[in-house]
Amino acid sequence: MNINSKKANRLINEKSPYLLQHAYNPVDWYPWGEEAFEKALAEDKLIFLSIGYSTCHWCHVMERESFEDEEVGDLLNKYYISIKVDREEHPDVDNFYMTVCQTFTGSGGWPLTIIMTPTKYPVFAATYLPKEDLFGRPGLKTVLLKINELWQKEKERLILIGKEHVSSINDFSRKNAGDLSPEVIEEAYDVLSSSYDQKYGGFFGAPKFPMASTLLFLLGYYDYKKDPMALEMVKNTLINMYKGGIYDHIGFGLCRYSTDKIWLVPHFEKMLYDNALIAYVCAETFKITKDEFFKTFCVEIIDYVLRNLKNPEGGFYTAEDADSEGEEGKFYTWDLQEIKNILRENADEFIANYNITEKGNFEGKNIPNLIGKDLSCKMNEDTRRKLFEYREKRIKPFRDEKILVSNNSLMICALLKAYGITKSDIYKKEAETALKFILDYVFDTDGRLHVGYKDGLMRGKATFDDYIYLIWSLIEAYEYTLDKTYIIKAKSLLDETIELFYDNEEGGFFLTGNDIEHLPVRTKEVYDGAVPSGNSVAAYSLIRLSRLLHDSKIEEIADKQFKVFGGKIKKNPVSYTFFLYAFLHNLKGxxxxxxxxxxxxxxxxxxxxxxxxxxxxxxxxxxxxxxxxxxxxxxxxxxxxxxxxxxxxxxxxxxxxxxxxxxxxxxx
Incomplete structure (x- = not known):
């Protein structure tokens, strides 16, 4: 896009890389805030809300197809007030409207597309929408025209639909109570065993995600029952992830997920949280097996993060994009002749071992992988260095340089685990430097934690997840350094967390603080997806903190977590594996x-x-x-x-x- 000929919209004044990517769209975008809602009320217009993040491939596709299109821009500007949200800047907004999308459609994802009333009640939800109708499904233009027509003719019905959805979300969020028993552990394990791919590892077929919470649960189950199959599932999954194209064999680091069951073709974005959590799992797996492979996997991931995502002042950036030069995966894929030219006499061995062909395995090019090969076929360091140095001359994917509290907390935990298995002071130092950065720079002058830092404090106030992840990292920092300042800070931060987020009536923690009123209802999340939920991490961290501090009040809150969410978890235990990992801690601590x-x-x-x-x-x-x-x-x-x-x-x-x-x- 030639921005010299474009007029900037309001997003040009934002810090979020995602919002800045849309700053020259013909859409009259507003950032999330009162100005947009006041204008919608004054003009009696619906809100068009679009949520995504800077390294999201399909977000880029929807921008190119629709948000850079003058026709779509005219429709949105005429009939709607349009708001663009970076999900990582406002995770509470994203969480609430993702729940809305799941209640409307049964699924979710990004880009997230919501149409709602000026008072924030949703009337339509979807993910990616093409500009035009496609295969019998309405495109964005059709949706915009149809929903606006309904707003003009059946406004009260639309408002009622929105209120009913919000009410159902509120009721669902609160009806979770029930006692947990050890049987729920067995139920989760049985489901995982039956869905496990014995050949390639992973669970539930394609697409395949790293599922770090599930792997940790299986390691915990192995400790609990000494069932060798639990450990075997983790080992085989990690080994096949490493062999696959989801892992960057040239520069290290994991991509977001694999589109197929063999871990070959990923969506190429690299997220800090995925890499942190899998490094954490690898370190824990090494502790059991003493197999050097798992230490290597852990250290390679961390080397990638320290090289590509490290902020010089401390802390770690959020992600690297899937796309470069407008093409997904272009930075990471190779031509056969290209490999031959770089490696010359050593090319044949690499080509054979890493499944490089003339035809390619991804849009005519090759994703290097070791699928079907033994780990002994791994390239030597000289070969890797030559390919890496050549690749470094390419145009690199965009890097999102937000420093998010939640993601950094996970990386701090991973670094400390790596320190534990390597005894390398480098990893301890990096963990403490990152933790110091968060504690020094991501609190406002009133002491309130924010979601992150980019050229100063980010706009959004921290959610419960940010607070409890940071507490988790402080507990790890105490145990791995025995520096009491970390446990003192964890306790003071927990006091603030309880004040801001705890439900004193029913128990459990709301995602948003009681000092925030920009959503229709406050909800509680316990589902363990790509990352563990805040309430799962709370169950885990509060048990540990209560024992370290000899604090019975914290123990009571921790114990109540299992009662508040027990009923929900019993219905589908495999969706709450980190929560069950915490429950094992409660049983065996x-x-x-x-x-x-x-x-x-x-x-x-x-x-x-x-x-x-x-x-x-x-x-x-x-x-x-x-x-x-x-x-x-x-x-x-x-x-x-x-x-x-x-x-x-x-x-x-x-x-x-x-x-x-x-x-x-x-x-x-």
């Missing part, structure tokens, strides 16, 4: 307390081994803020470890071998 002048003799072991339901604390450093830790003392001048469960501690031990024995006993 162990606390290790270290006292003495050499805590590393125990903490190094705790960091590097798979102990998913164990928390640990250093009594000497934390007893000034938690007096009960005074009860834990060294034994005859030797550093001691106490293993506690359900409020009862075994006799302390002073050797690592004795600690291992105690943990093995408690883990049975």
């Amino acid at each position: 162990i606390e290790v307390v270290i006292s003495g002048n050499n805590p590393k003799i125990f903490s190094a072991y705790l960091m590097s081994n798979f102990l998913p339901f164990t928390v640990w604390a250093y009594a000497d450093d934390i007893k000034d803020i938690i007096p009960s830790y005074e009860n834990y003392q060294p034994i005859d001048g030797n550093t001691a470890a106490y293993v506690c469960k359900n409020g009862s501690c075994k006799s302390p031990v002073t050797t690592l071998e004795d600690l291992k024995k105690l943990l093995e006993i408690d883990n049975k």
Whole structure:
């Protein structure tokens, strides 16, 4: 698009890369805010709401087809007030209207297309719409004209439809209560076992997503039941993901998901959260198996993030686009002759091992992959470097340079897990630098956390997910550094989280704070999708924090999480796998307390081994803020470890071998 001949709209003043991508559309876009709704009320017009994100392939397609089109722009400007939202800047808005779309259509995705009344009640929902009618489905032009006609002729009916949908969402959000029992763990495992692809790994067929929450649940189930099949499903899925085209064999890092069952053809965008979560899973899998492959997978992902997504001041950018030069995957795909020219005498081996052909496997080009090959066929570093250096000369995909609290918190957790298995201080330093950046730059002057940072604070106030993910990262930071400032900050942030988001009447946490009133209702989310839900992470983190802080009030809130959402989870447990991972922690949780002048003799072991339901604390450093830790003392001048469960501690031990024995006993 030649922007020199275009007139900028209001989005030109925004910070969001996604909104700036639409700043020269002929659509008279508004950012999310009161100005747009006041104008819609004054002119009695419907709102056209479009939600997406900067690296979304189909968002780009809809922009090229419709939002850059003068005819569509004229329709929207004449009959609607149009609002463009970056889902990562306003995750609460995205979550609410995605729920709307799912109630209207049974599915969701981006770009998300909503038409609603000036008072925010939805009357139409869809995802991508072509400009013109296609295969019997109405296109965007038809929808815009038809819904406006209904607004002029049957306004009250449309308003009633919108109110009914909002009411049903509100009712559905609240009717979740019920007791959980261990049987729900078995039900989830049985569904996963029956849907598992034994050849290529993954679950439920194509398209295939990384599903980190599910993999973590299976690792937890393996610890719970010692079922080797649970571990095998995780190992095989990770190995096949790595072999597939979803993984970038040249520059590392995972793409968003695979369109097929063999992990070959991805949507090529690379998201920070996917890479953080799979690195986390790989580290945990290595702790069990001690198989160097999983450590390598973890470290390669982190190397990609540190190289491509790191902000020099601290923190990590959000994503890299699927498209470059207007084509999906162009940066990542290869011609056969191109490979031959670069690698010369070494080309044949790479071509054979990475399934490179004249015909190609993606729109006439090749996505390098190891599908059907052994991991020993992996290219050597010299070959990879040559291909990487050649590829670096290409026009690169767009990089979204927002630094989001939620995604960064996940990456901090992954870095600390990598530190645990490698003992490389680089990963610990990067985690602490990112955490410091968030704590220093993403709080407003009034102390309120925002969703992220880009050239200053981003517009949106942080959601519950942002707060609870940050608390999760602070707990990990405490355990992996034994620096009490992290646990102190986690507690103070939790106090604020409860004040802003907790439902004091029914329990559970709302996604939006009580200081925000820009949506028709406040909802609670517990579904574990690409990332774990906030309420699932709350169940997990509050259990851990209650044990670290010896705080019965936090424990009560954690325990109530399982009752508030138990009924909903029992209906379809496989959709709430991280919540069930937290439930396993509730069933099996162990606390290790270290006292003495050499805590590393125990903490190094705790960091590097798979102990998913164990928390640990250093009594000497934390007893000034938690007096009960005074009860834990060294034994005859030797550093001691106490293993506690359900409020009862075994006799302390002073050797690592004795600690291992105690943990093995408690883990049975």
